[in-house]
Amino acid sequence: AQTVTQSQPEMSVQEAETVTLSCTYDTSESDYYLFWYKQPPSRQMILVIRQEAYKQQNATENRFSVNFQKAAKSFSLKISDSQLGDAAMYFCAWGAQKLVFGQGTRLTINP
Amino acid sequence: GAGVSQSPSNKVTEKGKDVELRCDPISGHTALYWYRQRLGQGLEFLIYFQGNSAPDKSGLPSDRFSAERTGESVSTLTIQRTQQEDSAVYLCASSPSWGMNTEAFFGQGTRLTVV
Numbered sequence: 001a002q003t004v005t006q007s008q009p010e011m012s013v014q015e016a017e018t019v020t021l022s023c024t025y026d027t028s029e030s031d032y033y034l035f036w037y038k039q040p041p042s043r044q045m046i047l048v049i050r051q052e053a054y055k056q057q058n059a060t061e062n063r064f065s066v067n068f069q070k071a072a073k074s075f076s077l078k079i080s081d082s083q084l085g086d087a088a089m090y091f092c093a094w095g096a097q098k099l100v101f102g103q104g105t106r107l108t109i110n111p
Numbered sequence: 112g113a114g115v116s117q118s119p120s121n122k123v124t125e126k127g128k129d130v131e132l133r134c135d136p137i138s139g140h141t142a143l144y145w146y147r148q149r150l151g152q153g154l155e156f157l158i159y160f161q162g163n164s165a166p167d168k169s170g171l172p173s174d175r176f177s178a179e180r181t182g183e184s185v186s187t188l189t190i191q192r193t194q195q196e197d198s199a200v201y202l203c204a205s206s207p208s209w210g211m212n213t214e215a216f217f218g219q220g221t222r223l224t225v226v
Contacts, residue, residue, distance in 0.1 A: 004153075043200060045154075045217035091153055098144065098167065099204075099215060101153040 002027045004094050006102035013082045014110050020067075021077045021105050023092030032096045034068065034075045039089040039104070048090070051075065084109050113137075115218035117203050123224045124193055132188040132221045136205030143186050144204040144215060145178055154202060160186065193225045 004025045013019035025034070036048040051059045051068050058066050063080045079086055087109045092102040116135040124130050136143050141162045146154040156170040160180040171177070175193075180186040190197055200222050204215040 006153075043202075043220045043222075045202065045204070047214055050214070093154075098156050098159050099146075099154070100156065101146075103153040 002029075002094050002096075002100045004092055004100050004102040006092055006105050008105045009103070010106045010108070012108040012110055013079075015082055015084060017082055018078060018080045019082055019107065021079075021090050021092075021107070023075045023077070023102055025073050025075065025092070025094045025100075027073070027094060029096055032094060034066075035093040035095060035099065036064070036066070036075075036077045037091045037093060037101075038086075039091060040087075045091075049077065079107075082109050084111060115203055115205050115216050117201075117218035117221050119221060120219065121222045121224075123226060126195060126225055127192055129189065129191045130193055130223065132190075132201050132223070134186045134188070134203030134205075134218060136183070136186070136203070137216055139183070140205035140207050140216075141183050142206045142208060142215075143180055144206075145186070145188050146202045146204070147172075148200045148202060148220070150199070157188070157201075190223075193223075195225045198223055198225045 006023050032053045034051045038046045038048050049059050049061045049064050051066050058068050065078045067076045089104045089106050091104045093099045118133045144159040145157040148154050158168050158178045160166045175191045178188045200220040202220040204217045206215040207213045
C-alpha cells in the first residue's frame with residue numbers, strides 16, 4: 001500500500017524568509033504523480049504544485065519549488081519569500097488512480 | 112457552477128440516524144472522489160468514480176458507508192446509523208479524466224457532527 005509521511009506537524013517562519021516542508025512516500029509503482037496542496041481555514045484544498053515522477057526536473061511555480069528525489073522517495077516543498085497569506089495546512093499527496101495524503105504540516109508565518 | 116459544490120456545508124445529526132451528503136462536480140468532469148478528514152488529520156480516501164466504470168470502494172470504512180453517482184453528474188455519500196466516530200469533514204473532488212495527470216478540484220466540504 002502507498003503511504004505518505006510528513007514528519008513536521010508544525011513549522012513557522014519569518015515573513016520574507018524561506019521554509020522547507022518535508023515529505024516522504026512509499027510506493028512500488030514507477031509511474032505516479034506527487035502534489036502539494038494548501039488548506040487554509042476555509043477548508044478549500046488548493047493545488048500548490050505538481051511533479052510527474054518520470055520527470056527529473058524539479059517543478060516550480062513562482063515562489064514554490066520542490067526537491068524531488070525519486071530514489072529516496074522524498075518530495076519536499078520550498079517556499080521562498082514567505083508571505084502572510086501562505087499560512088495554512090500543507091498536505092503532500094501521492095497519486096496514480098487516487099490521491100493518498102500525508103497528515104499535514106501547519107505553517108505559521110510570523111510578521 | 113464554476114467549482115465543485117457540496118451540500119450541506121454543515122450537518123448535525125443524532126447518533127443512529129442516516130445522513131446523505133451531496134456533491135455536484137464541475138460539469139464535464141468524469142472522475143469524482145470522496146475523502147474524509149478528521150479534525151487535525153490528513154485526508155482519508157473513501158471512494159472514487161470514473162465515468163461508467165465500477166467505482167473503487169476500497170476506502171469505505173464499513174458497510175454503513177455507501178456512495179452513488181449517476182453517469183457524470185451528482186454523487187451522494189450516505190452514512191447509515193451514524194456513530195460519533197463519523198464526525199469529520201467530508202470532501203469531494205472532481206477531475207476531467209481518469210488518473211492524476213489532471214488536476215483534482217475540491218469542494219469546500221461538509222462538516223458532519225454526530226451528537
